[in-house]
Amino acid sequence: MLKQRILTACVLAATFLAVLFFLPAKLFPAFVALIVLLGAWEWSNLSGITGVAGRIGYLLAQAAALLLAAMYVGIAPLGTALEPALAASVDDRFSHLLLAGCTWWAVALLWVQGYPSSSLLWGRRSLRALMGFFVLVPAWIGFSYVRLQDNGAWLVLMIVAVVAAADIGGYFVGKRFGKRKLAPAVSPGKTWEGFLGGIGANILFALVLWLTTENALLAVLALVVPTSLVSVLGDLLESMVKRERGIKDSGTLLPGHGGVLDRVDSLTAAAPVFALVLAVSQSSFG
Numbered sequence: 001m002l003k004q005r006i007l008t009a010c011v012l013a014a015t016f017l018a019v020l021f022f023l024p025a026k027l028f029p030a031f032v033a034l035i036v037l038l039g040a041w042e043w044s045n046l047s048g049i050t051g052v053a054g055r056i057g058y059l060l061a062q063a064a065a066l067l068l069a070a071m072y073v074g075i076a077p078l079g080t081a082l083e084p085a086l087a088a089s090v091d092d093r094f095s096h097l098l099l100a101g102c103t104w105w106a107v108a109l110l111w112v113q114g115y116p117s118s119s120l121l122w123g124r125r126s127l128r129a130l131m132g133f134f135v136l137v138p139a140w141i142g143f144s145y146v147r148l149q150d151n152g153a154w155l156v157l158m159i160v161a162v163v164a165a166a167d168i169g170g171y172f173v174g175k176r177f178g179k180r181k182l183a184p185a186v187s188p189g190k191t192w193e194g195f196l197g198g199i200g201a202n203i204l205f206a207l208v209l210w211l212t213t214e215n216a217l218l219a220v221l222a223l224v225v226p227t228s229l230v231s232v233l234g235d236l237l238e239s240m241v242k243r244e245r246g247i248k249d250s251g252t253l254l255p256g257h258g259g260v261l262d263r264v265d266s267l268t269a270a271a272p273v274f275a276l277v278l279a280v281s282q283s284s285f286g
Contacts, residue, residue: 008254012263016160020153028152029075029144033066036140038260039268042251043132046241046261048125058129065137069097075144094145095279101138101272105230108134108269112236115185119244128241135237135268142271146278158209159274162224163231163266165205166198170232173197182232187239195232202228219281227274234269238262 019031040062044055073093111118122131146155174194182190206224210217238261242250251259261268 012254020147020156025147025152028147028156029070029140032140032143032147033063035260035264036066036136037063038253039136039250039264040132042253042259042261043136044129046238046245046247046250047129047132048245049129058132062133062136065133066140069137069141070144073097073141073144075148091279094141095276097141098138098145098272098276098279101134101141102276104134104138105233105269105273108237109233112183112186112233112240115183115240115243123244128244131241135234138272139264139268142273142275145275146271149278155274155278158223159227159267159270161205162202162227162274163270165201166228166231167266168198169201170194170198173200183236186236186243190232190236198232199225199228222281223274223277226277227270230273231266231270234266237269238265 019028023031037059040059041055044058047058049055049058111122122128143156143159146152146159149155170190171194174189174191174197177193177197178191180192181188182192182195202224203221206217206220209215209220209224213220238250242248249258250261253259254263
């Protein structure tokens with residue numbers, strides 16, 4: 001199992017880096033849309049939709065939502081009419097959708113904190129299905145916006161690095177010092193000490209970026225810290241929905257890793273927050 005897990009991780013990492021740095025920026029939203037739709041297929045099951053027809057219908061609805069979002073921000077049809085430097089009006093439209101996505105994650109925080117009582121508000125199949133749109137579509141918007149900036153490939157890689165640092169710091173600090181449970185009803189293995197360890201790892205990451213680039217420390221921290229904080233929420237939200245559904249993994253597509261959502265859950269929350277901070281600062285960080 002460990003060998004299979006490592007092999008899958010290597011293939012995923014190599015594929016991601018090849019797409020990120022060699023696929024034209026204007027085609028990157030289409031690639032992310034594919035990942036989002038794979039996640040949508042899994043989310044249909046998390047929602048409690050078990051029939052093939054129902055799951056296909058849900059997938060098509062998510063595809064329609066992505067197309068509408070792409071049209072709103074001015075990059076539809078996907079893969080055409082894209083420019084690395086976005087016009088101010090397009091920036092504003094991205095910001096509107098990113099703000100809506102980040103507002104959703106504020107609501108999600110309340111639901112995770114209140115679980116299992118909060119399931120009375122979102123536990124029905126229709127509401128869990130709707131939740132998937134708020135998780136997946138803003139993630140696509142966030143990654144698309146970031147990739148289209150100057151040095152966009154490195155900025156996307158920075159999102160992934162922040163999430164990885166939060167995971168690694170959280171794991172090792174939590175394993176060594178963890179005592180107080182962060183969200184025992186949702187994910188009993190996570191602790192406040194591990195959560196703080198993830199933040200600490202990302203503060204160190206921000207310091208390294210500051211020392212090795214020409215960016216101001218506050219600008220780096222403004223991107224890294226909120227992204228690190230919310231990445232944990234993405235993980236917890238999926239854990240909460242899986243617990244409510246009574247399943248361990250979101251799918252079986254990735255050998256040794258479970259489903260696509262099991263690998264990108266933290267990124268779904270991190271991407272829109274990172275992108276919104278970037279949009280508000282009107283920065284081409286990198």
